[in-house]
Amino acid sequence: MNEVVYLNGIFLPLEDARVHIEDRGFQFADGVYEVIACIGGTFLDMELHLERFYRSATAIGISPPVTKRKLGELAHQLYLRNAHLENATIYIQLTRGRAPRSHIPPVPNRPTLALTARKLELPDDTAFTQGIRAITIRDMRWQRCDIKSIALLPNVLGRMEARRSGAEEAFWVDNNGHILEGCSSNVLAVIDQTLVTHPLDNHVLGGITRHLCLQLAKHHGIAIQERAWHPYEAGMEECMVTSTSWMLLPVHCINERQLPSPGPITQQLRHWLMQHLASLSKKKTILP
Numbered sequence: 001m002n003e004v005v006y007l008n009g010i011f012l013p014l015e016d017a018r019v020h021i022e023d024r025g026f027q028f029a030d031g032v033y034e035v036i037a038c039i040g041g042t043f044l045d046m047e048l049h050l051e052r053f054y055r056s057a058t059a060i061g062i063s064p065p066v067t068k069r070k071l072g073e074l075a076h077q078l079y080l081r082n083a084h085l086e087n088a089t090i091y092i093q094l095t096r097g098r099a100p101r102s103h104i105p106p107v108p109n110r111p112t113l114a115l116t117a118r119k120l121e122l123p124d125d126t127a128f129t130q131g132i133r134a135i136t137i138r139d140m141r142w143q144r145c146d147i148k149s150i151a152l153l154p155n156v157l158g159r160m161e162a163r164r165s166g167a168e169e170a171f172w173v174d175n176n177g178h179i180l181e182g183c184s185s186n187v188l189a190v191i192d193q194t195l196v197t198h199p200l201d202n203h204v205l206g207g208i209t210r211h212l213c214l215q216l217a218k219h220h221g222i223a224i225q226e227r228a229w230h231p232y233e234a235g236m237e238e239c240m241v242t243s244t245s246w247m248l249l250p251v252h253c254i255n256e257r258q259l260p261s262p263g264p265i266t267q268q269l270r271h272w273l274m275q276h277l278a279s280l281s282k283k284k285t286i287l288p
Ligand SMILES: Cc1ncc(COP(=O)(O)O)c(C=O)c1O
Pocket: 035, 181, 182, 183, 184, 185, 186, 204, 205, 206, 207, 208, 209, 210, 242, 243, 244, 245
């Protein structure tokens, strides 16, 4: 299998792609990233992902070396060059580039831009029926979780803790016990027939799948509240996670609390999401 990647202006085999030891991504995790799903050649919400990517880059003062449109084209070309992939995630990483190790970066800097493609295993009906188990852990991340930073050590440790506990995801909780989000997912609950999720602020990443699911729910007349909530709230009926890789999966257990899974609203949402994906794959690839 010939895996092709993009690095600083050229497409090349994965095995030949090299980044310098003094790249600030390696030295300081000084960079941002994005993950976009491509389903049978159609990118899901490409424009929203690119907007978030440029917003993250701007927030930490890195200018991407290509325009948004060009980056969309690169992602598309990369997908086509990895002909073995049907459904894929395109991973985009931008760092502040190579420089002698010092906290203060040189001006100007030459950012490193890398794109990779890998197989996307969309959860099938069995995975959906099975759902996932989650634990809660105290939030120990920085105060700008709205930036999609490559500094993911807390998320890695959170996932390791989940794995040790026999769970698939760890949910960050704040000092008041409110659920913020998962290590790589947003978390939505159904409380008294209302879809509830933490509002968009600096404690959560504005997930593109979260956005899509809220849009679909709204369109179909489901009540939505973006507010703080905790996992032992009276009236809590269902819980689910959303992300580009998982799309939408029910949560059947948070810590020791068992939940009906998949609950009826979670099932409805999955149905609408699958319909949406099917309608997209009938269209031609949409570039920004
Ligand atoms: C911390 C965090 N929250 C939420 C998400 C879900 O975002 P999206 O739906 O855009 O993949 C991710 C995805 O990686 C994430 O890392």
